[in-house]
Structure formats: C-alpha cells, structure tokens
Amino acid sequence: MSRKKILYVEDDNTLAFLTSDNLEQYYEVVHFANGKDAFDAFKKEEFDLCILDVMLPEMDGFELAAAIRERNLAVPIIFLSAKTLKEDRIKGLKLGADDYLIKPYSIEELILKIEVFLQRSHKVTPTKSTACTIGSFTFDPENYVIIKGDEKISLTERESALLKLFIDNKNTILKREKILRELWGTDDYFMGRSMDVFISRLRKIFKDDETIRIENIPRIGFKLVAP
Incomplete structure (x- = not known):
C-alpha cells in the first residue's frame, strides 16, 4: 500500500529536519520553507494532508490555508504555531483548518493527529446523494x-x-x-x-x-x- 503524502511547510530548518525525519518513518513528506513554493507544489501535486506553520515568509500559513481551501475543500490541514492567542486558533479554524497545535509539540501527538485526520477524511466523504x-x-x-x-x-x-x-x-x-x-x-x-x-x-x-x-x-x- 502506498504511503500517504504530506505537504509540510516550516521555515525553521532545525525543527523542519527533526519533524520531517520522524514523519518520514510513516509518510512521504514534501517539505518547503515558504508558503509560495508550497502552494506552487500544491497546485501541481496531490497531497493527503497539509501541515502548516503560521509564520512563513512570502505567504504566511493563514494565506496559504485560504489558497489551499479555494482549490480543495477536503484535504485535512493542521497548523503548527508558537502563536498561542485564542484569536489565532479561531482564525485558523475559520479558514477551514482541522487542528492547531502549539509549539513545542510532541511528535507522538502530531502523528496521532495525522492518523485521526487521515482516517476521518475517508469517513466523512459524503455518499452519492441528491440535493x-x-x-x-x-x-x-x-x-x-x-x-x-x-x-x-x-x-x-x-x-x-x-x-x-x-x-x-x-x-x-x-x-x-x-x-x-x-x-x-x-x-x-x-x-x-x-x-x-x-x-x-x-x-x-x-x-x-x-x-x-x-x-x-x-x-x-x-x-x-x-x-
């Protein structure tokens, strides 16, 4: 069975390396350090889940999530951020994100969230039905x-x-x-x-x-x- 493909966007090189290294044991991880390059890739490739930092160069995580949602309403989105304000969490959710994890986070928790959302993305796809x-x-x-x-x-x-x-x-x-x-x-x-x-x-x-x-x-x- 093919591994699930994750779009991971994080501009902190050390954190990106550590997170990618752990996730790659289970998933195919495509990493970008800025939102613009990530969105260019999203337009060309199919991803099963997106993990986005909020504070990104060129296109921040909120802008990236909004652009992703304009093209795809179904792909799960998880925000990772050091921003702890409730308003930021609510903003992320209103953009259509599925979760918002605060840094520092544990890899175990992140993997658990990923598994929940990947399984859920199959569960909630609406069945063929009339309006x-x-x-x-x-x-x-x-x-x-x-x-x-x-x-x-x-x-x-x-x-x-x-x-x-x-x-x-x-x-x-x-x-x-x-x-x-x-x-x-x-x-x-x-x-x-x-x-x-x-x-x-x-x-x-x-x-x-x-x-x-x-x-x-x-x-x-x-x-x-x-x-």
Whole structure:
C-alpha cells in the first residue's frame, strides 16, 4: 500500500529536519520553507494532508490555508504555531483548518493527529446523494454547496458533513459526543471548540431565514429546527 503524502511547510530548518525525519518513518513528506513554493507544489501535486506553520515568509500559513481551501475543500490541514492567542486558533479554524497545535509539540501527538485526520477524511466523504431543500435554501452535499437563488455558498467537507448530519436528524437533539465522534473521530475539548466554529458559520449562513435555527441544548448538544 502506498504511503500517504504530506505537504509540510516550516521555515525553521532545525525543527523542519527533526519533524520531517520522524514523519518520514510513516509518510512521504514534501517539505518547503515558504508558503509560495508550497502552494506552487500544491497546485501541481496531490497531497493527503497539509501541515502548516503560521509564520512563513512570502505567504504566511493563514494565506496559504485560504489558497489551499479555494482549490480543495477536503484535504485535512493542521497548523503548527508558537502563536498561542485564542484569536489565532479561531482564525485558523475559520479558514477551514482541522487542528492547531502549539509549539513545542510532541511528535507522538502530531502523528496521532495525522492518523485521526487521515482516517476521518475517508469517513466523512459524503455518499452519492441528491440535493435537498432546507427552508429557502438548497443543500447539495455531493458538491459541498448551499444555494439560495443565484447565490452559491461553498462549504468545507467538514461543514458539509456536519450539515448533512443535522438534516438527517432534523428536529431531533444531537449529542455533542455523537457529532464529534462521527465527524472528528474523537470528542476531546479542542475538537469541540472546532465544531462550535463550524456551527457558528452555519448559523450565519441561515440567519436570514427565520424558519431555520440551530439550537444549543445546554450540557447536551444541538438541534436543527427546520420545516
């Protein structure tokens, strides 16, 4: 079986060597020291997962993640950063990242995250399905898009899978643990914060339709209320 191919972008040569050396025991690792060269490679090659430093020359990690997401909504993205502010983590997640590890990190933890996301990327790929109506919107899970009139709103793979789960359980309480385990493969705290970001974005998309609500059920989970 062929090894999974990882795009790794880090401008600290020592850290890049140590991390690449460890990861190459399990994966094919393609390393770049700046965001521009990494994105040029991403446009030409297929990668199974991306690991991005935030502070990069020429194109920083946030800009790189946004550019990657414009071309590919499904590939998992992990940020590695010395920036510890909550705002930076939230910004990364809003760009469609799957996780945000703070430096210094352990190689064991990074490999664990990689395995979770590689397995999850196979689990959450939407099955062949037809578009469905929710309020005044049409949701096309196969193409990760919500349509209202002439407007098309693109979703990430995870957002699309989350909305599909809500619609399949419409007007029914979904426990946080169930959502996290089905879509993230784990129910740890930080994945819960990631889920909250995606739910917040879905709420903003539907905010102008009063017939659609994603209700927070305290200490239990969420419920999609829709006709």
